Amino acid sequence: MIDEVLFLRHGRTSYNLARRLQGQxxxxxxxxxxxxxxxxxxxxxxxxxxxxxxHLAEHNEQLAQPSYGGAHLASLDEINNAPAARRRMIVVSSDLFRARQTAHAFADLMGLDVESDPRLRERSFGEWEGMTREEICERYADDYRSWRAHTGGETKHGVESRVHTGRRGAEAVRDIVAAHDDDTHPTTLLLVGHGSWIVATVAVLLDMDPDDLNNIGAMRNAFWTRMTPHFNPVDPTLRTWKLEEFNQGPAIAATADWENGPESLRAPGMQSWKPIVQ
Structure with missing residues (x-):
């Protein structure tokens, strides 16, 4: 049974840096x-x-062992009897490459597989994909202002609504959680996706309106949000959701220039990330 869900946003891309709408x-x-x-x-x-x-308790054969004759082998019992062996972790990623890269950064450390699910894709931004906010505002000023005010002007241009994005995400989360109801081990689910998708999905799971301007806020690159599902006492077939953490990141993000990275990675002339000015 899945009793914890982590939502992890992908790391920065060149489109994030240039402030271009990536969408899908x-x-x-x-x-x-x-x-x-x-x-x-x-x-x-x-x-x-x-x-x-x-993972090693479930797959003993993957434990590295010396291969020469007469060598002492690592004990499988100490793995199989460890309290950690009572839990499981599942990693599911959007099928877009930036999300899968981010998922593998964690999963490969832990020896875990990564499943892909297209329902975790970012919100589609239709004909606005690839454009900057300045370009959109110049060409579609009224619809841009409506988008920023959460009144839906962007949908005229094939942009997926926040509500549809959130419902799509919530349906995926509920399906994945339900598919593991009969698992004997308590399980943590790590979902690796995209900023707008995570925010809209979390809002729907919390029975909030994704278009509410006073919503939960935005996600930084490679930050995570944590929720826990609970059976609804009125209807055991349903779950209620509790938001445990939102937009959390590693300790280094508090001391380093998180959006631009360390100086050792910045080539001469590299563009610097700057916050959006409304």
Missing amino acids: IDIPLDIVGRWQADQSAYELAKTYYWAKVA
Whole structure:
């Protein structure tokens, strides 16, 4: 049974840096995005190290052992009898490459597989994909202002609504959780996706309106959100959701320039990330 769900946003891409709407364009992580994904993976690996042990308890054959005759072998009992062996972790990623890169940064450390699910894709931005906000505002000023005010002007241009994005995400989360109801081990589900998708999905799971301007906020690159599902006492076939953490990142994000990465990664003339000015 899944009793914990983590939502992890992918690391930075060149489109994030240039402030272009990515939507479902398949853009890989840039050098800073790979650093961000690794830093978050290292941090999560500290908290969820038990998942590596749990995986080995399920797959004893994957434990590295000396291969020469007469060698002492590592004990399988100490793995199989460890408290960590009682849990499991599942990693599911959007099928877009930037998300899969971020998922593998963590999963490869832990020896875990990564499943892909297209329902975790970012919100589609229709004909606006690839454009900057300045370009959109110049060409579609009224619809741009409506988009920023959460009144839906963007949908005229094939942009997926926040509500549809959230419902699509919530349906995927509920389906994955329900598919593991009969599992004997308590399980943590790590979902690796995209900023707008995570925010809209979390809002729907919390019975909030994704178009509410006073919503939960935005997600930084390679930050995570944590929720726990609980059976509804009125209807046991349903679950209620509790938001445990939102937009959390590794400790290094508080001391380093998270959006631009360390100076050792910045080539001469590299563009600097700057916050959006409304």
